[in-house]
Amino acid sequence: MKKNIFLYLFVFAALLALFQYVTGSNMQKALSSDVEKLENQVVKLEDSLQTMHLKVLDMQYFTLENNDDALAYYDHLKLENPSLYIQDKLLETNEQKGDNPLIPYEGMESDFKINKIKVLNHKWILADFSDGKYWGDIIIKYELKDDLSVDFTLAEHLLYAPQDY
CATH class of the missing domain: 1.20.5 (Single alpha-helices involved in coiled-coils or other helix-helix interfaces)
Structure with a gap:
């Protein structure tokens, strides 16, 4: 067992x-x-x-921040971020009553205002604008002066045709 x-x-x-x-x-x-x-x-x-x-x-290739040759134009101004400074100055043009003066179109739904901005180099800006329904793109020539004022000049513009869905 x-x-x-x-x-x-x-x-x-x-x-x-x-x-x-x-x-x-x-x-x-x-x-x-x-x-x-x-x-x-x-x-x-x-x-x-x-x-x-x-x-x-x-x-990022076509940006002011990554273009040392273009940034060299602003070395004497002692700006920490020239691209941001220029964008702020361009957005200040939106503060005027009515359409933005750089946009050559009259807003149809409301006033045309600049939305997105890309500072390409020390001379050109690419921007997008809209009134809420209609939109377009503009190329702006600019000049940042020694007194930190900025002159903007419209170079080209494009308004897209509305698309009804």
Whole structure:
């Protein structure tokens, strides 16, 4: 009787060990495949991050902040951020009552005002304007003077045709 109990305990322990081995092996395979999937996702994310970084650098190519030759024109003015200063001065033209004086169109829904501004270099600005329904783009020539005043001159303009949906 005592012999049979030890035999049953031995068989039970062997089955338990076999069960633990198979379960551990399966868990190891599952974890390995999960790690491999995550590594692949990390590689894809790194690639897409690098692609996005290159796109951002490409988009920033035509900006005053990244144009050392154009920034050299403003070294003597001691402006911390010439681009932001020029944008602020251009947005001040929106404060006048009625349409912005740089926009050669009369607002149809309300007054045309400048919305977005991109200072391209030390001479040109690209801006977008809208009255809420109609919109367009303008290219502005500007001159930042030594007394920190800015003269704006309209170079080109474009009003988009409205699209009814």
